[in-house]
Amino acid sequence: MRFLKGHGTENDFVILPDPDGEVDMTAALVARICDRRAGIGADGVLRVVRTKQCPEVIDQVAAAEWFMDYRNSDGSMGEMCGNGVRVFARYLIDAGLADPQGFAVATRGGVRRIHVEPNGAITADMGKPVVHGESVAGLGGHEYTGIHVNMGNPHLACPIGDPVVQLDLSHPPAFDTGVFPAGVNIEFFNPVGVTRVVMRVYERGSGETRSCGTGAVATAVAAAALSGDTTGTWTVEVLGGTLTVILDEDTSYLSGPAVLVASGDLMLAE
Numbered sequence: 001m002r003f004l005k006g007h008g009t010e011n012d013f014v015i016l017p018d019p020d021g022e023v024d025m026t027a028a029l030v031a032r033i034c035d036r037r038a039g040i041g042a043d044g045v046l047r048v049v050r051t052k053q054c055p056e057v058i059d060q061v062a063a064a065e066w067f068m069d070y071r072n073s074d075g076s077m078g079e080m081c082g083n084g085v086r087v088f089a090r091y092l093i094d095a096g097l098a099d100p101q102g103f104a105v106a107t108r109g110g111v112r113r114i115h116v117e118p119n120g121a122i123t124a125d126m127g128k129p130v131v132h133g134e135s136v137a138g139l140g141g142h143e144y145t146g147i148h149v150n151m152g153n154p155h156l157a158c159p160i161g162d163p164v165v166q167l168d169l170s171h172p173p174a175f176d177t178g179v180f181p182a183g184v185n186i187e188f189f190n191p192v193g194v195t196r197v198v199m200r201v202y203e204r205g206s207g208e209t210r211s212c213g214t215g216a217v218a219t220a221v222a223a224a225a226l227s228g229d230t231t232g233t234w235t236v237e238v239l240g241g242t243l244t245v246i247l248d249e250d251t252s253y254l255s256g257p258a259v260l261v262a263s264g265d266l267m268l269a270e
């Protein structure tokens with residue numbers, strides 16, 4: 001099975017081209033591929049499959065030829081992945097499978113439109129964030145109140161007073177399973193400018209990663225809310241680089257680098 005490897009601000013993915021939907025993506029196979037010692041190593045897998053082959057997203061077939069079948073590194077499914085969809089787009093463009101002028105990708109979280117910036121950055125229209133109110137994350141004996149934001153997938157974005165570098169994210173933060181019965185991605189951020197924040201994230205199904213695109217948008221929403229805003233352009237610094245988030249009245253945009261770094265043949269048995 002052919003694979004490629006790519007990343008967006010060091011949120012890294014194995015890309016599996018499977019146009020006709022022939023690969024049986026078991027959780028065990030995904031976890032083996034993502035294993036950083038016994039596999040290729042990645043935060044997740046992006047299976048590239050024609051939307052018409054996938055009953056679960058067949059309602060998106062008229063809008064998007066390709067479906068991003070996203071899986072976390074533990075094999076669990078995610079509805080959306082902001083860096084993933086940008087790396088997925090980079091693959092489609094480089095493979096000549098999508099129009100670099102703009103196209104749409106089907107995801108479990110809905111259709112996401114893509115365009116390429118003059119500097120090569122890839123921007124995804126992430127849809128309108130859905131804000132649900134406050135909830136609490138527990139970490140290192142502290143409780144952090146954050147904002148529950150749905151970006152197709154669930155997030156809890158928590159402002160903290162201290163630099164995020166001090167946090168120990170080697171263990172999962174606690175959260176309210178009544179609010180998040182299917183788990184949650186938890187961001188911690190500290191503002192470092194009027195519209196600039198530093199963020200770290202503990203992802204559902206993948207642990208701490210060096211970036212999270214949906215998390216960056218959720219963080220921008222929470223940071224904006226702190227100053228009484230719902231719109232604006234935010235710079236989100238993550239361990240793996242810098243992302244730009246635009247919040248407007250109707251939708252949100254995530255922009256940043258997305259690169260392919262390798263390709264090869266997967267030798268793991270399915």
Ligand SMILES: N[C@@H](CCC[C@H](N)C(=O)O)C(=O)O
Binds near residue numbers: 080212
């Ligand atoms: N890294 C992603 C988010 C991936 C999905 C997440 N772990 C979940 O289970 O919802 C991003 O860039 O958005």
